[in-house]
Amino acid sequence: MANSSTMPSLGNFVQSSTFSHASLPQAIPKPTEAVIPVEISLPTLKVLYPNPELTEELRRVDLDLIEELRETTAVRRASYQQKMRAHYNRTTARTPTGETPFHLTYGAEAVIPVEIGLPTLKVLYPNPELTEELRRVDLDLIEELRETTAVRRASYQQKMRAHYNRKVRPREFTVGDLVLCEATLTTKNPAKGKLAAKWKGPYVIKARI
Known part of the structure; x- marks a missing residue:
């Protein structure tokens, strides 16, 4: 008979090494x-x-x-x-729209297989006529839903733009000023690693376009 102290460790081993969510x-x-x-x-x-x-x-x-x-x-x-x-x-509902792509496309929420097997009233006592009527209502309201989503997306983008602009400090340069250019991954020297310079230059501004 196995020792009782080894049972939790044995159970953890079987669970972690044999089974997964998939x-x-x-x-x-x-x-x-x-x-x-x-x-x-x-x-x-x-x-x-x-x-x-x-x-x-x-x-x-x-x-x-x-x-x-x-x-x-x-x-x-x-x-x-x-x-x-x-x-x-x-x-999954998106933050800018508040709706799921599935809902915006088909006018109805997606149902996972687990919900189909649950003993709900819709599953136990199906009503094809009522289901067809509700489906037609969803299709009639889908255009209104898309318009509302478009307005909500525009409002979200406007708020994000305003939030970004509050942190931007506008600067103007004139001809003859010295400026530095940010070094990107393609322009950095890979041999230097973290010690590579983050800026390149200075460069002289010759003209304003």
Whole structure:
């Protein structure tokens, strides 16, 4: 019987090393079967008649299979993350508009699969006629929703512009003044790293355009 003090650590190991949110293993265990001491003492064919060559061959097959499993798991995890990212971008309300792109496109809020399986009145007692009528109302109001969203976006951009302009300090230069140009990543010397100069110049202003 396992010691009670080891049970939390064992549970944490199984949870962190075997399961993930994407229903895929986060780490593939090594292709080695654990053998308890009782199995070693049992008179099995593997114990009575060991075959090192066959064992080594099976070991190589296990390594090939585990590598293929890791590649398949990585591809499935990347595909799942891409789908979740796309779903998040379409169903998350934007700050400038206050609406989701899905709502602005189709005139209705997106429903996740979990909500479909919930025992709500809409799911337990569907009413196709009422659903069709509500859908027509949503389509009639979608133009008004888009116009309101456009006004809200313009107001948000105006506020952001005003906030930015409050921090801007306008300066005028005349011909003959010396100015410095900010060094970008393409103009900086990569060999100097963090010690590279942030400004280039000085340059003389020859004309105003």
